[in-house]
Amino acid sequence: MEEHYQHLYEALSQVDGYxxxxxxxxxxxxxIVLYPYITGLVAGAFILASLERVFNIKALKPTxxxxxxxxLSFLFVATLPLVSHLQHPLRSYExxxxxxxxxxMAIFGFVYLWYLMVVLLLEIWxxxxxxxxxWSKTSTGFKKLFYKVITLGxxxxxxxxxxxxxxxxxFITVLGIPSAFLLHGYVxxxxxxxxxxPWWSTVLMPVIFLFSAMVSGIALVMVIYMVVSWARKVKIxxxxxDTIAKYLFYILIIDFTLESLDQIHRLYEAEESFDIxxxxxxxxxxxxxxxxxxxxxxxxxxxxxxxxxxxKPTEKIRKISYFFVGILVLIGIFFMRxxxxxxGQLFSKSLSGFTTFNAVYSGxxxxxxxxxxxxxxxxxxxxxxxxxxxxxxxxSHE
Amino acid sequence: MGTERIVNKRRKFFQTSAALLGGTLLYSIIKPFExxxxxxxxPTIDDKNLPLWGMGVDIESCIGCGKCAEACKIxxxxxxxxxxxxxxxxxxxVKNDGEVKIESPNxxxxxxxxxxxxxxxxxxxMVPKLCNHCTKAPCVQACPVGATFISPDGVVLVDETYCIxxxxxxxxxxxxxxxxxxVTKVADKCTxxxxxxxxxxxxACVEVCPTNARVFGDLRDKKGDLVKFLQDNxxxxxxxxxxxxxxxxxxxxxxxxx
Amino acid sequence: MPxxxxxxxLSFVVFVxxxxxxxxxxxxxxxxxYGHYRASAIxxxxxxxxxxxxxxxxxxxxxxxxDLKSADIHSGIxxxxxxxxxxxxxxxxxxxxxxxxxxxxxxxxxxxxxxGRLKKGVPTLNFKDHKGDQNCIECHNAHAPWELKE
Numbered sequence: 001m002e003e004h005y006q007h008l009y010e011a012l013s014q015v016d017g018y019x020x021x022x023x024x025x026x027x028x029x030x031x032i033v034l035y036p037y038i039t040g041l042v043a044g045a046f047i048l049a050s051l052e053r054v055f056n057i058k059a060l061k062p063t064x065x066x067x068x069x070x071x072l073s074f075l076f077v078a079t080l081p082l083v084s085h086l087q088h089p090l091r092s093y094e095x096x097x098x099x100x101x102x103x104x105m106a107i108f109g110f111v112y113l114w115y116l117m118v119v120l121l122l123e124i125w126x127x128x129x130x131x132x133x134x135w136s137k138t139s140t141g142f143k144k145l146f147y148k149v150i151t152l153g154x155x156x157x158x159x160x161x162x163x164x165x166x167x168x169x170x171f172i173t174v175l176g177i178p179s180a181f182l183l184h185g186y187v188x189x190x191x192x193x194x195x196x197x198p199w200w201s202t203v204l205m206p207v208i209f210l211f212s213a214m215v216s217g218i219a220l221v222m223v224i225y226m227v228v229s230w231a232r233k234v235k236i237x238x239x240x241x242d243t244i245a246k247y248l249f250y251i252l253i254i255d256f257t258l259e260s261l262d263q264i265h266r267l268y269e270a271e272e273s274f275d276i277x278x279x280x281x282x283x284x285x286x287x288x289x290x291x292x293x294x295x296x297x298x299x300x301x302x303x304x305x306x307x308x309x310x311x312k313p314t315e316k317i318r319k320i321s322y323f324f325v326g327i328l329v330l331i332g333i334f335f336m337r338x339x340x341x342x343x344g345q346l347f348s349k350s351l352s353g354f355t356t357f358n359a360v361y362s363g364x365x366x367x368x369x370x371x372x373x374x375x376x377x378x379x380x381x382x383x384x385x386x387x388x389x390x391x392x393x394x395x396s397h398e
Numbered sequence: 399m400g401t402e403r404i405v406n407k408r409r410k411f412f413q414t415s416a417a418l419l420g421g422t423l424l425y426s427i428i429k430p431f432e433x434x435x436x437x438x439x440x441p442t443i444d445d446k447n448l449p450l451w452g453m454g455v456d457i458e459s460c461i462g463c464g465k466c467a468e469a470c471k472i473x474x475x476x477x478x479x480x481x482x483x484x485x486x487x488x489x490x491x492v493k494n495d496g497e498v499k500i501e502s503p504n505x506x507x508x509x510x511x512x513x514x515x516x517x518x519x520x521x522x523x524m525v526p527k528l529c530n531h532c533t534k535a536p537c538v539q540a541c542p543v544g545a546t547f548i549s550p551d552g553v554v555l556v557d558e559t560y561c562i563x564x565x566x567x568x569x570x571x572x573x574x575x576x577x578x579x580x581v582t583k584v585a586d587k588c589t590x591x592x593x594x595x596x597x598x599x600x601x602a603c604v605e606v607c608p609t610n611a612r613v614f615g616d617l618r619d620k621k622g623d624l625v626k627f628l629q630d631n632x633x634x635x636x637x638x639x640x641x642x643x644x645x646x647x648x649x650x651x652x653x654x655x656x
Numbered sequence: 657m658p659x660x661x662x663x664x665x666l667s668f669v670v671f672v673x674x675x676x677x678x679x680x681x682x683x684x685x686x687x688x689x690y691g692h693y694r695a696s697a698i699x700x701x702x703x704x705x706x707x708x709x710x711x712x713x714x715x716x717x718x719x720x721x722x723d724l725k726s727a728d729i730h731s732g733i734x735x736x737x738x739x740x741x742x743x744x745x746x747x748x749x750x751x752x753x754x755x756x757x758x759x760x761x762x763x764x765x766x767x768x769x770x771x772g773r774l775k776k777g778v779p780t781l782n783f784k785d786h787k788g789d790q791n792c793i794e795c796h797n798a799h800a801p802w803e804l805k806e
Contacts, residue, residue: 001580008481018500020527020574021483027565027578087563087583094543094562096675097682100692105566106542117671122664152667154660164658195640196536196572349574350656352500461773463765465737472740473707489772509765510772522771547693549701557697560684592701594708602708606737608766609776
């Protein structure tokens, strides 16, 4: 506690202008930056998988399984930063017991459960069930046990059951698209519905969150696909990679347009809050917004992929460029979340001053913990890829 | 013939299951919006025999001595550190060049001191702040578990044993009236000294105010001090554009006040 | 109905039923009585013991001082505005007496010059010009400020 006070006294000495005395502490820190980031990666990865299955973009087939497993690994972790940021984590079950119907946050538990249990797990299960049955006969040890249990005792391998799996899987995917939109549009609504905060309170927030989620998820799957291919020492399917990049390009344009529209709207309307937001963007958020989010996260990736749409250099150059573009986009979207969550708390609701955000390295809300939450899903993904490698699948949907 | 029957059966099954799942999904989509629709209505408090607490603040009387902020901390065991306030006093100084300087060092405890040289001052005044006990409280709307609520007598309270400490209510409050209590680790805020007013006492801040700048009372008591204060003075609430319908009314509220 | 659907549907029903059971069990008793909250939380909020006792409490021992104050300019100010209580109301204030130093800082909380204090009926003055560093109570009786001491 003494350390916390010390931290606050330091922030107090850095206050610029006037802020309400209770606003010196930033109540939402790195963990809440991670929360929309990770949920966004889930929604984005899932939508990429759906592009292949529902919208029938066959070039994306090599990434279908990876995209689904990526979404699942990140979804497992999505709630952990949230719970760890609570002051009373042991009371978190209350959000399921007595969800407040008027709260934008209360429904998250249910949206999350729906998405995890009904959409992702079921879709993956339908996709893999036949393989589980087959693999359970050929493997040994832990894997054999896992495959046996996970089939839920349904061991049919005939064509009819495979067809049924396919149909049900398709149905779930169709259901999954609005669910993914719901999941992340909803996360945007948590911020967009706070009328007390002019930086958050915009009707575009859910839409912006949705498209930035798609951007980040697609970039993540693109990078993971390349890494997995390199690790497996197989040739990367260039048509697939080019197609992902093309979709990344389109959706990034939409995302950038929406975000620009939001800012232009603020600039032109120049409401009461505009004076302070102007100072915020030019000052405290200068690096994270103008450079990290807009320049590195948006303009450079757009220019590179845009250029490739007109002129295609050699495969090698494209591969390396895609890899770095993917990383840049992932960093850019991370800072987009940062700018929303942290940026929205840096200025006072009195619209007359600023506090500062001094993140710490250690502790439940520090940078180290953030690294853990970002690496953990990758470890889960590695495990899942070992347990149920999509490239070893026998069955495959149409 | 046989296959056709199976196909028909299956089609029927798909239709039913699609309808079922679609219904569930639709419900989960509509659910958050249903909540929005609900907030359009004012929360109804049925029992007209109960008081409806409110406060009047007279900016023209406040001298910025900070006694209220100090008393509040003592009465409600709020940590002494200058980051936690259930009530505080701000001093607004409008300079001759139009610049507005707002100050509230340590919430005004120990008395506000003028920091702008006399010759630069156009006008100056003090504004006590506290929870506005909104009728349409954004914090109550936002709380995910129902750990903060409007009591039947119109006071916004926190359930200390139930709050999960997510800080969403703090983000939702337009007035900066909430904070995370470092000791109890739950959201904390002005309760109008609920433990006092239910015993017939006045809130601590009202009790200690030397100039009677705060008038506490029952909005339903037509002969009470608060109703008289509202009748005699042109009053305004803070941030009226946010439509929170707050129950703390200010007399002499200048447009500089944020 | 295909086996696969049946099993999944069964798992779904089991899952939802368990959830509803847990929800029944873990929802606090008085929850929802008046609204979406624990009704007994209202009582919890009434529990704490007041610190500020009110003037009648003070006057029951210090009637003379109270009378003196009531007859003078500080009559509108309650005892505890200056004598901040240091213990909860259920205890005797002799345990930890709420003493006040009549220092310049203390009286200055109300009487120091401040542009925001003009025209409010409270006399303000520059202490330095008035009597230097001398404490107010060396001349003034705080309970009757115009009864100057010799």
